[in-house]
Amino acid sequence: MSPKQTPRTATANRNAAKAASSEYLLRLYVAGQTPKSLQAFANLKEICERHLKGRYQIEVVDLIENPALARGHQILALPAVVRQLPPPVKKIIGDFSNAERVLVGLDLRPLKKLRSA
Amino acid sequence: MPAPSASTRRRTKPAVRIHGIEKVPSGIAGLDEITGGGLPKGRTTLVCGGAGCGKTLFGMEFLINGAREHGDPGVLLAFEETADEIAKNVASLGFDVQDLVERSLLTIDFVKIDRSEIQEAGEYDLEGLFVRLDHAIKSVKAKRVVLDTLEALFAGFTNEALLRSELRRLFHWLKDTGVTAVITGERGEGTLTRYGIEEYVSDCVISLDNRVEDQISTRRMRIVKYRGSAHGANEYPFLIDDGGFSVLPVTSLGLNYEVSYERVPTGVPALDDMLEGGGYFRGASILVSGTAGTGKSSLAGLFADASCRRKEKALYFALEESGSQIRRNMRSIGLDLDGWCKKGLLKIQAARPSVFGLEMHLVTIHKLIEEFEPRAVVVDPLSSLVTTGNVGEVKSMLVRLFDYLKMKQITCLVTSLTSARGFEETEVGISSLIDTWFQVRDIEIGGERTRGLYLVKSRGMGHSNQIREFLITSKGVNLIPVAVGPNGVLTGSARVNQETEQRAQALARQQEIERKQRALLRKSKALDNQIEAMRAELAAEEEEQRSLATELHDRQMRLTESRTKLAEGRRKS
Structure with missing residues (x-):
């Protein structure tokens, strides 16, 4: 799914022009502009x-505005980020305060390394 | 609004409002009777139970019946099955989910939770679930919501404390939204649900159960609590069949049915005579009990036949014989049940008692009665139901059956097989439910077995106290008064003997009388003759007397004449 096919999502990537070439395509689901x-x-x-400079793109979906979009990625818990590219689809929930777990979730760091670290 | 008078207010308010809680009809047959109207409106009901006891179906029926019968749109949030799977599952019960979805009366949202796909990194909440549910509710303006099974969340997330607080929030939110919600939960050990979500649902909790006893399973339902409303507290058997979910309230029917004074002939004129000549009361329950081979089924068949003759439909539940076997056997006593079956006046429903549990039997009977609308019902034999449950259960089932039949004014004849020894044993449980009770007994006299029938009781009518001999012939059944001899009741050939003997004795007495009469006649004739002879003698004597007198007279005349002649002669000479 490319961001162009989801026109009503608010794209927060500053490098929108490079979107097509981004290696990592992430979609952040939130409910409202809460702290x-x-x-x-x-x-x-x-x-x-820090880890994916220049290779990523984040699009933010506000479910308050587009509640129907929650179905597609089976979103229940929020906030949630879905790695749409590269496959396979990965899902991480939480406020991403635990950076290590986010990296594991994004397949950037194997679980073994995390445990030894 | 002007204050209406007390009387009008009472009239305009629906009955359920008296309880203080507004209720939403569940659409599940029987449940609304137990709960006095349905599930609490705008509140959450927890339905819990073990695997395969019908939780999901309960939820689906709630939604589908709401949509179809009350036009209430509904939302199903399914955590375990996809929308397609659910649609297929309930299609076998005749529910067209797709049609409801197209008419915007139902929306099914499948929520997939796969823990392996989700990495938790920091704090989160379940706002996404709220958003989805809210969106689904708004999209169809739902009034009914089903969450099946919410407990699946516990498998998807590690943070149980957070989950619990979110559930609490969810239930509050559901209440605020004003939808009537049903939440299902898996039974836990010692608790109603595995994760104890019953502690968040305080309004109504229904427990479903599927127990197997003696290899026969019975589903039961119990309302654990229903805040703010009276409700039946018993365990109610329920059934899932091709018509869906139906609950059977055991005691919801009170003893306040109307009774009929109309009489229904028994099919045996002599039997009618025993019952004041009229037969049974319409709507009465009749028991024919007896040992094997005493003709109970024949009486049942005759009763059904008599009903069909009056053009009243009869329903025959055969629990030991097949329909065709009954029709064949009844032919031997001159009943053409085939003909009635073809005319649609008689329906024979045959099923082995062990095919399903008691409750299923009861529901089958209920359903068929609703469909066929008979005026007479036969259950033959009732006693075989005991094999599917204990006497207590059978009794409770029969109470419900008889109550139901009485309410519908359907005359019901049941037969019961009793063992030769304790012949009143099995009926002890049910005899109090019976209005008219016949006992057919074997009578053994002089090396011969005959049948004797007598009335144990017949409520509300004078009836014969005599034992009748019960004869089954190819022309039907007849009852004849038994002979009572010096040695007690005589039946069969002993009765015939007795009768012959009595006839012989009577004949002898008759002959003796005639003989004596003849002798008397003879005697009186002889006497007559004697009188005649004496009269003749007397007449002869009189005759003689008369001739003597005449002679004497003549002689004197002649004497006088000769004297005169003599004197004349003297004077001349």
């Missing part, structure tokens, strides 16, 4: 900047 969702976005962005 919690802002924090989650900030956390996620920080992790991505």
Whole structure:
């Protein structure tokens, strides 16, 4: 699914022009502009900047505006981020305060390493 | 609004409002009777039970019946099955889910939770679930919501404390939304649900159960609690069949049915005579009990036949014989049940008692009665039902059956096989439910077995106290008064003997009388003759007397004449 096919999503990527070439396509689901969702976005962005600089794209979906979109990725818990690219689809929930777990969830770091660390 | 007077207010308010809680009809047959109207409106009901006891179906029926019968749109949030699977499952019960979805009366949202796909990284909440549910409710303007099974959440998320607080929030939110919700939960050990979600649902909890006793399973339902409303507290058997879910309230029917004074002939004129000449009361329950081979089924068949003759439908539940076997056997006593079956006046429903549990039998009977609308019902034999349950259960089933039949004014004849020894044993349980009770007994006299019938009781009518001999012939059944001899009751050839003997004795007496009469006649004739002879003698004597007198007279005349002649002669000479 490309971001172009979901026209009503608010795209938060500053490098929108490079979207097509992004290696990592992430979609962040939130419910409203709550401090919690802002924090989650900030956390996620920080992790991505550190580990995936220039290779990622984050689109933010506000379910308050588009509740129907929650069905597609079976979203229950919020905030949640779904790695749409590269496959397979990965799902991480939480406010992303635990960077290690986010990296595991994004397949950027194997679970074994996390345990030894 | 002007204050209406007390009387009008009472009239305009629906009955359920008296309880204080507004109720939503569940659409499940029988449940609304137990709960006095249905599930609490705008509140959450928890339905819990073990695997395969019908929780999901309960929810589906609630939604589908609400949509179809009350036009209430509904939402199903399914955690275990996809919308397609659910649609297929309930299609076998005749529910067309797709049609309801197209008419915006139902929306099914499948919520898939796969823990392996989800990585938890920090704090989260279940706002997504709320959003989805809210969206689904708004999309069809739902009034009914079913969450099946909410407990699946516990398998999907690690943070149980958070989950619990979110559930609490969810239930509050559901209440605020004003929808009537049903939540299903898996039974736990010692608790109603595995994760104890019953502690969040305080309004109404219904427990479903599927127990197997003696290899026969019976589903039961119990209302554990229903805040703010009176409700039946018993365990009610329920059934899932091709018509869906139906609950049987055991004691919801009170003893306040109307009774009929109309009489229904028994099919045996002599038997009618024993019952004041009229027969049974319409709507009465009749028991024919007896040992094997005493003609109970024949009486049942005759009763059904008599009903059909009056153009009243009869329903025959055969629990030991097949329909065709009954028809063949009844032919031997001159009953053409085939003909009635073809005319649609008689229906023979044959099923082995062990095919299903008592409750299923009861429901089958109920359903058939609703469909066929008979005026007479036969259950033959009732006693074989005991094999499917204990006497207590059978009794409770029969109470319900008889109550139901009485309410519908259907005359019901049941037969019961009794063992030769304790012949009143099995009926002890049910005899109090019976209005008219016949006992057919074997009578053994002089190396011969005959049948004797007598009335144990017949409520509300004078009836014969005599034992009748019960004769089954190819022309039907007849009852004849038994002979009572010096050695007690005589039946069969002993009765015939007795009768012959009595006839012989009577004949002898008759002959003796005639003989004596003849002798008397003879005697009187002889006497007559004697009188005649004496009269003749007398007449002869009189005759003689008369001739003597004449002679004497003549002689004197002659004497006088000769004297005169003599004197004349003297004077001349």
